Amino acid sequence: MYEQLSHSILNEILDQLKPEITDKELNHFYTRLGANFYSLFSLFQKLYGKRHDFKYQLLKLVEVMARQYIMRSSLLKQQDLAREKDFNWFLHQKWVGMTLYADGFAEDLPDLAKKIDYFTELGVNLVHIMPILECPKNASDGGYAVSNYHKIDERVGDLQDISIIANLMKERDILLVLDIVVNHTSNEHEWAEKARQGDRKYQDYYYIFNNREIPDMFEKTLPEVFPQTAPGNFTYDKEMGKWVMTIFNNYQWDLNYQNPAVFIEMLDILLFWANQGVDILRLDAVAFLWKKIGGSSQNEEEAHILLQLFKDCCQVTAPGTLFIAEAIVAPLEIVKYFGEDAINAKECEIAYNATFMALLWDAVATKNAKLIRQGVRNLPDKLERATWLNYIRCHDDIGLGFTDDDILQVGYEPRSHRQFLLNYFSGKFEDTAARGLLFGQNPKNNDARISGTLTSLIGLESALEENNQHKIDLSIQHIVLLHAMIFSFGGIPLIYYGDEIGTLNDYSFMGNLSKANDTRWAHRPKIDWQKAQKRKIEGSIEYTIFTALQRMIKVRKEISAFGDFNNRELINLSNPHLFAFLRLDIHGKNHILVIGNFDASYQYLNLAEMHHNLFRLNDMNNNIIIDLYSGESPTMFKDQLVLSPFRFYWLSIN
Known part of the structure; x- marks a missing residue:
């Protein structure tokens, strides 16, 4: 029922799109919009569903996405397709x-x-x-x-x-x-300037109050980000005669995302870049x-x-x-x-x-x-x-x-x-x-x-x-x-x-x-x-x-093994100066033992204490333990791994 509602509204929106949008090639856009719209609609409704202009704002949102898609270069669209296919590329x-x-x-x-x-x-x-x-x-x-x-x-x-x-x-x-x-703009941004001139539309882009009643309520629980240089969370604007929320500095006006127009403006900016x-x-x-x-x-x-x-x-x-x-x-x-x-x-x-x-x-x-x-x-x-x-x-x-x-x-x-x-x-x-x-x-x-x-x-x-x-x-x-x-x-x-x-x-x-x-x-x-x-x-x-x-x-x-696939295991050591973890190769090739000495003096590690469910490091000898960074075998004394001050090893375990 709920998904049917979102699809019905999507059809309404598509019917209202202007010819300068619908006349363009939008195949991939329509496919992705359809795949994401139920989630998109649900989230937008959670934030703004009680507003009388909810459908209008949703239409504006889709128009922004469509216009920016049309402006996206063919090279970037090809890149999108490649990254969608190889979706873990950044790991x-x-x-x-x-x-x-x-x-x-x-x-x-x-x-x-x-x-x-x-x-x-x-x-x-x-x-x-x-x-x-x-x-x-x-x-x-x-x-x-x-x-x-x-x-x-x-x-x-x-x-x-x-x-x-x-x-x-x-x-x-x-x-x-x-x-x-x-989160915020400069107080010299065009939106802030228009708000300062009395434009109610742009005053609604920020948290602006006529007196200190609501700011004082906020201040009871709001922490101060810069207590030394910018105490408090509100600034009085003399020209406007009102109080503005300024969480960071008095010249940074916090944007009011309870207004969907602010969200749509910022989305347009993100897609522009x-x-x-x-x-x-x-x-x-x-x-x-x-x-x-x-x-x-x-x-x-x-x-x-x-x-x-x-x-x-x-x-x-x-x-x-x-x-x-x-x-x-x-x-x-x-x-x-x-x-x-x-x-x-x-x-x-x-x-x-x-x-x-x-x-x-x-x-x-x-x-x-x-x-x-x-x-x-x-x-x-x-x-x-x-x-x-x-x-x-x-x-x-x-x-x-x-x-x-x-x-x-x-x-x-x-x-x-x-x-x-x-x-x-x-x-x-x-x-x-x-x-x-x-x-x-x-x-x-x-x-x-x-x-x-x-x-x-x-x-x-x-x-x-x-x-x-x-x-x-x-x-x-x-x-x-x-x-x-x-x-x-x-x-x-x-x-x-x-x-x-x-x-x-x-x-x-x-x-x-x-x-x-x-x-x-x-x-x-x-x-x-x-x-x-x-x-x-x-x-x-x-x-x-x-x-x-x-x-x-x-x-x-x-x-x-250094690819990021939740393949790290912390290793507990008796020596408090040493920090070690294991990076597991998800392809089953070489696992890597990473170990660092955080002390300014020599430290050693008894390999006998290094038991792991996949292998036993103490069963290995110098010939098969290689420090990949230096390309050499680590310094050993019998079954003790020696680390000089602030030394680290990336040890390959076959």
Whole structure:
């Protein structure tokens, strides 16, 4: 009965489509629309079914999908068909990513286009260009306050530049990733300007209130994202004489998805960028999409419905396009952004493994693997057709996103342990080599997050200051170890630009008034390409790190067990400094034992304790245990595997 209703409404909609749509070739569009419409209709009805204009809004939704399908190039339509056929294509171990700023990695987009060979040289074949859409000069939140979704910021280039980059990347089988900020706009966006001028239509695009009554109700339970620099969640607009919800910064107005027109506008934007040749759309701040009084307005059920609806609509028009969920939330909440389906990712195919990232940094500070073992053990399994982005560093701060329960399980007191980590990375201990900066300090509870480049946080900056070669070598080995973990854990490894050549903190932001209060700019550097040329000079730090990652990428791409098919098994070890897991080859070829030493001293592992239901490692000898990264047999003493400081192995088990 219910499905019959959806089909009846679909027929009504198709009858109302305008000739400029129906006169076009729409075979694949109609097939996909029919296959997805029951789900699409059901989701749309859950959110907007009580509105009097429900059918009209549904018609507008289908029109947007159809128009964008018509505008999609024949090349992209062929790509859609190929990816539909090979629907697990993005789970392959061949993908290795890099995230960068166009005006940090290069001067601008035209200059970036000239540097695409650099990605091929390193082995990177997925490139995430940080926000490049038009935004105000001094109130942009690093590009996340968009004032025009259809225009590139003129400071970095234009649409033609993106077209050139997309085509060059396709020629090299490199995936292009761009950000779309779906939760909010700049207060200088056209919609906000019209709302400010009194246009009721566009005032309904945001959460706008005449007085503080409703905002005060929200504030009782809403957390503060930036308590130090942007306290509160509402901003008074003098020109409009009203209060606007601004969860992040006072110049970022939250969009009101309880209005279907907002959803349809944003879908049109997503499909527009899919049609520019973007392979993966990174959806920013998805946890915040639906606002409710009485809660945190994060991870609401309706936010997940919105993402499912975005995905269903994209499956109709541009099914070869993937979504990344930018949801830096608790471990049990993160996996929900893949979707609740047992197999298919019905929301976003890719999500950031923020928990693993935070656990790696805990291991850096403690020099042991106790918490990382505990946290990974409790990390929920992902869906079959979904994958993680595994990263050490990103453009954002480092939050300590593991649970208090996990901290307690390994014998630490949560509050004091978190304070220890903040003190360690901000250099407040005499024996710490970290050169980190605190971000987002909350004076109410002393909570904070951490800024700084990988190399400065790991100790390379201080080692160079001391001119201590031993410490420099240890820091480099530590950097390589962390990359070995994200390259083998299961998912797409994501290198942060500059890490591959040992880029240090950039303190120049302190002299820029628009950046001085945001310590995250310390790890958003401008690449010195003269310094980068040292990657070709044997013996230099740049050469040592670059060639190590270059080899790691090459080896990773050859190991089928590193494909992401829920084929990882954690191994419990008696040595607290060692972290180990098994990557099972689903084709039954070579299984891989990944093991890393997180201590600055030598450690060993008794193979006798390594029993597994598929094989017994202690029955094997040096002749058949090979470290695939080095191509050599690991260091052994009798049945003990020896690991030097910050050493890792990728051991092939036949």
